[in-house]
Amino acid sequence: MLKIAITGNMGSGKSSVCKVFETLGAPVFYADKEAKNIYYQEQIKSILKKKFGPHIYLSNGDLNTKNLASIIFRDEKALKFINNLIHPRVYDLFNQWVLQKINAKYCIQESALTFETGNYKLFDKTILVYAPDEMLKDRIIKRDNYTQKQAEERLSKQMSQKEKKKMANFLITNDNSRLIIPQIIKLHEMFSNPK
Numbered sequence: 001m002l003k004i005a006i007t008g009n010m011g012s013g014k015s016s017v018c019k020v021f022e023t024l025g026a027p028v029f030y031a032d033k034e035a036k037n038i039y040y041q042e043q044i045k046s047i048l049k050k051k052f053g054p055h056i057y058l059s060n061g062d063l064n065t066k067n068l069a070s071i072i073f074r075d076e077k078a079l080k081f082i083n084n085l086i087h088p089r090v091y092d093l094f095n096q097w098v099l100q101k102i103n104a105k106y107c108i109q110e111s112a113l114t115f116e117t118g119n120y121k122l123f124d125k126t127i128l129v130y131a132p133d134e135m136l137k138d139r140i141i142k143r144d145n146y147t148q149k150q151a152e153e154r155l156s157k158q159m160s161q162k163e164k165k166k167m168a169n170f171l172i173t174n175d176n177s178r179l180i181i182p183q184i185i186k187l188h189e190m191f192s193n194p195k
Helices: 014-023 031-038 042-052 065-072 076-100 133-144 148-156 161-167 180-192
Strands: 002-007 028-030 106-110 125-130 170-173
Touching (some): 014 028, 014 106, 014 125, 028 076, 042 065, 125 161
Parallel strands (some): 028 106
């Protein structure tokens, strides 16, 4: 079975692309969603409280995402610490999930940080969902209610799309200039019938 990673910077539309792949019958593992669940494991909560203080979680036990974001977007060491703590666990969950999908021709992992974490090396192929930087910024301002400064700060912490384009095996352009479904179907057919 082919293991395919789909990635893209914030606002690129990678989740929408993955939904289309799912409609075509491809199993999709949403790494970013799984990563969020890991923050609620008792062992992880304990590690994070010790490292960043108890205010990293709200009084109701929820992760204080604004607090965490303000820490990791200002401190490279903190970001690296979080990535090293969370991402290996996500990949372990992915490997367990893959074992249940053994009859599929290919499977997909959706993750924002495939290239940043080096996880792209663990996949047979990678797909970058691409849209121009200005479009990404506009999308996340509308979607997440960010200010322009917040959107620029978040995007600046991700690897540039120019670098990602060099590393990706395939590109899906999601900039309203081309329909994405034909691009996805072409890849689906290629992965379903490998030569």
